[in-house]
Amino acid sequence: MTPLADRERAALSARPVPDLSRLIDPIDVHTFRREHWERQPLFVKRSDPGYFADLLTLADVDEVLWLSGTDLRNIRVVIDGKETPVDELKSTARQNALEALYEHYRNGSTVVLNSLGDRWAPLRRLGSVLGAELSARIQCNIYVTPAGNRGFVPHYDTHDVFIAQVHGTKHWRLAGQPYALPLHGRPYDKSQPEPEPEQEIDLSAGDLLYLPRGTVHSAASNETTSVHITIGVHPLLYSDVVEHAVKRLFAEEEAFRKGLPMGFATDEQGQSQAVDQLVALLGVLRDRLSPREMVTESVRRAISIAAPTLDGHLTDLERLGEVEADTKVIRRPDLRWTLAVDEEAVQLTFHDKTVQFPAHVADEVRYVAQSNGAGFTGASIPGDLDQPGRAVLVRTLMREGFITFA
Structure with a gap:
């Protein structure tokens, strides 16, 4: 630069x-x-x-x-x-x-x-x-x-x-x-x-x-x-969250996509059948919609609507070969992200994309994500990765736009 x-x-x-x-x-x-x-x-x-x-x-x-x-x-x-x-x-x-x-x-x-x-x-x-x-x-x-x-x-x-x-x-x-x-x-x-x-x-x-x-x-x-x-x-409004979840359920369940009984507007029996079916469908909504899952999905949406923070990224990519384990870097400021860890992988979501890492580097990725703007080097990241592995991790996160030179 x-x-x-x-x-x-x-x-x-x-x-x-x-x-x-x-x-x-x-x-x-x-x-x-x-x-x-x-x-x-x-x-x-x-x-x-x-x-x-x-x-x-x-x-x-x-x-x-x-x-x-x-x-x-x-x-x-x-x-x-x-x-x-x-x-x-x-x-x-x-x-x-x-x-x-x-x-x-x-x-x-x-x-x-x-x-x-x-x-x-x-x-x-x-x-x-x-x-x-x-x-x-x-x-x-x-x-x-x-x-x-x-x-x-x-x-x-x-x-x-x-x-x-x-x-x-x-x-x-x-x-x-x-x-x-x-x-x-x-x-x-x-x-x-x-x-x-x-x-x-x-x-x-x-x-x-x-x-x-x-x-x-x-x-x-x-x-x-x-x-x-x-x-x-x-x-994000509660109405948005509910509407998004309901529309997704409509796409999955055929019963929601059926029409009311033929001629129901002039047929009392058809109207009674429609009432019974709607009671059943409301029960499906109650059973299938999970507030916890709806909030989790809302977190992903809140992250995805953020504008990418990629100031200087072109220069970072040009200098990527300079990155070693002792290169001082920093997590991009004001970045919205979320981290999901299971037995198989680590998923770091930001800039409306997900970058996946092996599960054994979960502690290292979490440390970088939670660094809150503090500068660090690959060598200073706690965990079991060796020095070449730390350099690879830092280069990967810089290439994807999660970190930049301090």
């Missing part, structure tokens, strides 16, 4: 970990879980405009837009709830797409950068750390609203959000939760009159607002451009 790349990675790793406790500070995580999570909004007022500067600044957004060129697939322009399709921007013959986007912005439209965490390293790290902490999928969208304008009419989201203000101020109007914790298939009915706000908040740079899903809200920038990060949290 080049000295410049080394310095860049070191600078990134030296930043404060953007975890939940840092987002909501000075509120502690226990209080947040008990009083706010999926219950009620949280407003954290700070007098620190640069609190989120390591995640994103106005200058960073400027650079992202400049580098986007004509690729606007993840960018939207919206004003007062009305969106201009990206295809319409691209089809503007007299100017390039980015200039067309800026023309909309100059005329009051909000610019939305969807999923910027997929291509901006600090936000990607935020999503990785927070996702692991919450066992959820994280999506970071950026909203840039010119002074005195509103991007969206009142609505609620079907996922929880943390709103981190990074530049300017924005006036938020919160109108409560008419329907608690709506599922994805129940969006807000925007045809109804705009509700009267129950709470109004001015969010300044460095402030944070948490909204549980279902909280009706709208926001308008004040005297200056407003930039905020919306950190969308998509947890």
